[in-house]
Structure formats: C-alpha cells, structure tokens
Amino acid sequence: MTPTLPLSCDPAQPPANTPVAAIVVAAGKGLRAGGTVPKQFALWHGKPLVRHSVESLISAGIAPIVVAIPQGWETVAAAALQELPGIVFVHGGATRRESVALALEALAEDAPAHVLIHDAARPILPRAVIEGLVAALETAPGAIPVLPVVDSVVRGSDGLRRAAVERDGLYRVQTPQAFDYAAILAAHRGWTGGAEAGDDAQVAEAAGLPVTLVPGDEALRKVTFASDLETAAMPVSTFPRTGMGFDVHRLVAGEELWLCGVKIDHSKGLAGHSDADVAIHALVDALLGAIAAGDIGDHFSPSDPQWKGASSDRFLAHAAKLVTQSGHAIAHVDVTIICEAPKIGPHKAAMRARLAEILHLPLECVSVKATTTERLGTTGRGEGIAAQAVATVVPQ
Ligand SMILES: Nc1ccn([C@@H]2O[C@H](COP(=O)(O)OP(=O)(O)OP(=O)(O)O)[C@@H](O)[C@H]2O)c(=O)n1
Numbered sequence: 001m002t003p004t005l006p007l008s009c010d011p012a013q014p015p016a017n018t019p020v021a022a023i024v025v026a027a028g029k030g031l032r033a034g035g036t037v038p039k040q041f042a043l044w045h046g047k048p049l050v051r052h053s054v055e056s057l058i059s060a061g062i063a064p065i066v067v068a069i070p071q072g073w074e075t076v077a078a079a080a081l082q083e084l085p086g087i088v089f090v091h092g093g094a095t096r097r098e099s100v101a102l103a104l105e106a107l108a109e110d111a112p113a114h115v116l117i118h119d120a121a122r123p124i125l126p127r128a129v130i131e132g133l134v135a136a137l138e139t140a141p142g143a144i145p146v147l148p149v150v151d152s153v154v155r156g157s158d159g160l161r162r163a164a165v166e167r168d169g170l171y172r173v174q175t176p177q178a179f180d181y182a183a184i185l186a187a188h189r190g191w192t193g194g195a196e197a198g199d200d201a202q203v204a205e206a207a208g209l210p211v212t213l214v215p216g217d218e219a220l221r222k223v224t225f226a227s228d229l230e231t232a233a234m235p236v237s238t239f240p241r242t243g244m245g246f247d248v249h250r251l252v253a254g255e256e257l258w259l260c261g262v263k264i265d266h267s268k269g270l271a272g273h274s275d276a277d278v279a280i281h282a283l284v285d286a287l288l289g290a291i292a293a294g295d296i297g298d299h300f301s302p303s304d305p306q307w308k309g310a311s312s313d314r315f316l317a318h319a320a321k322l323v324t325q326s327g328h329a330i331a332h333v334d335v336t337i338i339c340e341a342p343k344i345g346p347h348k349a350a351m352r353a354r355l356a357e358i359l360h361l362p363l364e365c366v367s368v369k370a371t372t373t374e375r376l377g378t379t380g381r382g383e384g385i386a387a388q389a390v391a392t393v394v395p396q
C-alpha cells in the first residue's frame with residue numbers, strides 16, 4: 001500500500017521552528033541519466049545519491065529536511081533515507097519548481113526562519129557552502145552559491161558559432177539556494193511565470209527579493225548524465241584522505257634484495273611470493289587504505305601463481321591507477337624502511353626517483369626514510385626488514 005504523505009522517516013518528529021530547514025528535491029525522472037531507477041535513488045559510492053547531501057545537511061544541524069519524491073517511489077525513498085532523523089517526505093510535482101512549492105507548503109505549519117533548497121542530484125555538499133549561505137541570510141532574504149565562468153561563452157545554432165557572449169558578470173548557479181522562508185514561500189505562491197523556473201532565485205527575483213551571491217564549489221556539481229555517476233567524474237569526498245601501510249619480510253641468503261623498486265647488493269635478500277619489496281608493499285597498502293580499497297592481498301593473492309617472483313612495481317602502478325579511478329590524485333607518499341643492514345642512506349635518492357617514476361609524481365612528493373630498532377626485535381636481529389608508509393590523496 002502506498003504510504004500517506006507527508007510522513008516522517010524517523011519515529012521521532014523533527015524539531016519544530018528550527019532556524020534553518022531544508023528542502024531536497026528528488027522528484028525528477030532522471031531521463032537524461034537513464035538507468036532503471038531515477039538517478040536520485042541510484043547507488044553511488046555505496047549509497048543512494050539522495051542520501052549523500054541529506055547526510056551533509058543533517059551533520060550541519062539542518063532540520064527538518066523535507067524531501068520531495070516522485071509518486072510511486074515511496075518505499076524506495078524511505079529505504080534510501082532509512083534511519084536518518086528529521087526527514088519528512090512529500091510528493092513532488094511535474095516540474096522542479098512545483099516540487100519546491102509543494103515542499104515549502106509542507107513546512108508552513110511549523111515555519112522555519114530560513115530554508116535551504118537543494119537538488120538531490122548534487123550529492124557532494126561541502127559544509128563551507130552551507131555556512132556561507134546561512135551567514136549571507138543575516139543581511140539578505142536570499143543567497144545562492146555560484147562559480148565564475150572560466151571558458152569562453154558563445155551563442156551557436158545549427159552546429160555553427162554565431163556570436164561571442166561577454167562572460168564578465170556571468171556565473172554558474174548551484175544549489176542549495178537559501179532564503180528567508182516566509183519570503184520564498186510567498187514568492188512561490190505568487191509565481192506567474194509558468195510551470196518551470198530556472199531555479200528558486202528566479203522565483204525570488206520575480207517577487208522582487210534581492211539575492212546575494214556566495215562562493216559555490218566545483219564539487220557541488222550536478223549529476224545530469226549517466227557518465228556523471230562514474231566515480232572518476234565525481235569524487236565522493238572534497239577532503240584529502242590518508243592511508244597507512246606496514247609490511248615485514250624475512251631476510252634470507254640466496255634471494256635478491258629489492259627495496260622501493262631498486263635492486264641493492266647485499267649478502268641476503270627478502271623472501272616472499274613476489275620480489276618481496278617490503279617498502280613497495282607497505283606503500284601499496286597505504287594507497288589502497290587512502291581510498292578504502294582493501295589491501296595488497298585482496299588485489300594480488302599470495303597464493304596466485306601469476307604473482308610468483310613478480311616485480312612489485314606492477315602492484316604499485318596498479319594501486320596508483322585505482323587511486324586515479326576513485327577520482328583522487330596522489331598528493332604525497334612517505335616510506336620508512338626499518339632495518340640494521342644494509343645501510344639505506346646511499347640508496348635513498350635512487351629509491352625516491354624510482355617511486356616517483358612509477359607513481360608519475362614530482363620528486364618532492366616522494367619521501368623515503370630509514371631507521372633501525374636499535375638492534376631490538378626482528379629487524380634489530382637482522383631476521384627481516386620492515387617498512388611502513390603513509391599516502392595522502394586528494395580529490396581531483
Ligand atoms: N518534477 C521534478 C523535476 C526535478 N526535480 C529534482 O530537481 C533536481 C534537478 O533536476 P534535474 O537534474 O533536471 O533532474 P531530472 O528532472 O530528474 O532530470 P531529467 O531532466 O534528465 O529528467 C533533481 O534533484 C530532481 O530530482 C524534482 O524534484 N521534481
């Protein structure tokens with residue numbers, strides 16, 4: 001049976017008369033994105049698209065959050081936002097503007113002072129943008145996040161360039177858009193511009209409300225086409241991430257010694273299924289850790305014969321590729337080799353250079369250090385060599 005709307009997703013009722021409420025419009029069909037479900041319910045980085053920005057709003061203390069959903073998608077929407085507090089669902093309309101208007105009406109009984117109106121299709125919602133908008137409402141009835149236009153802009157038709165457009169003073173407009181609640185409700189109620197509006201700022205403008213521009217964020221971009229849902233097109237996070245790796249291999253006679261992709265002359269070498277380059281193995285785990293992609297054994301099983309004697313350079317190149325595919329770039333890596341012998345100092349420059357080459361990084365982004373354990377423990381007794389690594393990746 002279709003649940004009656006509005007309904008609360010959470011048994012606890014949302015707090016009444018909170019200063020800032022939000023509307024998330026998720027009632028579109030997502031026709032341009034295609035797919036088996038409207039894009040706002042598609043899984044992206046392990047969660048339905050709509051859940052990402054709703055969680056960001058909740059963690060910024062915004063409540064209640066009215067989510068406009070399409071008719072017939074009540075169960076899917078409730079599952080997508082399950083266990084989140086302060087959610088109220090309403091059915092949306094035939095256009096985005098109508099969905100916003102219906103959601104605004106749902107807030108009327110316990111009217112908030114301010115409201116943020118956001119597209120479910122913009123999953124990454126940085127806290128700084130929310131804070132900028134809320135701060136702007138102290139002096140204006142409306143505020144929108146914008147980005148400058150950096151490319152040339154032209155008018156064209158029939159595949160031909162027709163005329164240049166002066167880009168000074170042009171901005172790309174994002175959501176959330178923030179308003180004095182009573183003012184934007186009145187603006188929507190008084191809208192005579194037809195079913196659709198470009199955005200809510202246009203509705204505000206028609207009602208004579210001044211709208212302040214605040215800085216938007218590239219990460220706030222909208223999922224419109226199926227390709228936008230690909231990980232590399234849109235990284236999940238706007239934050240840098242750090243991963244840590246650690247590894248130990250036994251030192252034995254008769255093996256080659258490879259460290260950081262460099263072959264070192266020594267009386268013993270490291271034993272292992274691959275070339276046992278312990279430093280690279282620690283670094284691979286650090287990179288995989290930074291993107292939460294498991295560990296080296298998940299990607300290169302020690303029982304898989306194809307990796308017997310394999311050069312660990314391949315493992316590192318693979319981890320770097322996964323970092324890129326996750327929508328991140330490697331910002332910095334730092335490897336520490338722990339052994340009494342051989343002395344690492346004379347090889348450090350070559351090691352850094354080799355790691356930088358494999359990772360396609362500038363030398364200054366690669367650090368190789370060494371230490372001993374003062375003759376204590378496994379490495380101190382020369383039974384093995386250990387390595388640890390830290391890697392930092394940033395969204396591209
Ligand atoms: N009747 C509508 C139409 C759109 N939206 C919402 O408005 C946001 C921005 O719209 P858009 O990206 O154009 O989404 P769709 O209308 O779903 O996409 P399409 O035009 O490709 O069908 C989306 O979160 C969408 O769910 C809505 O709530 N109600």
Ligand SMILES: C[C@](O)(CO)[C@H](O)COP(=O)(O)O
Pocket residue numbers: 096119173174175198199200222224
């Ligand atoms: C509201 C909006 O996201 C602001 O940039 C945009 O206008 C939505 O446009 P669409 O044509 O509905 O994708």
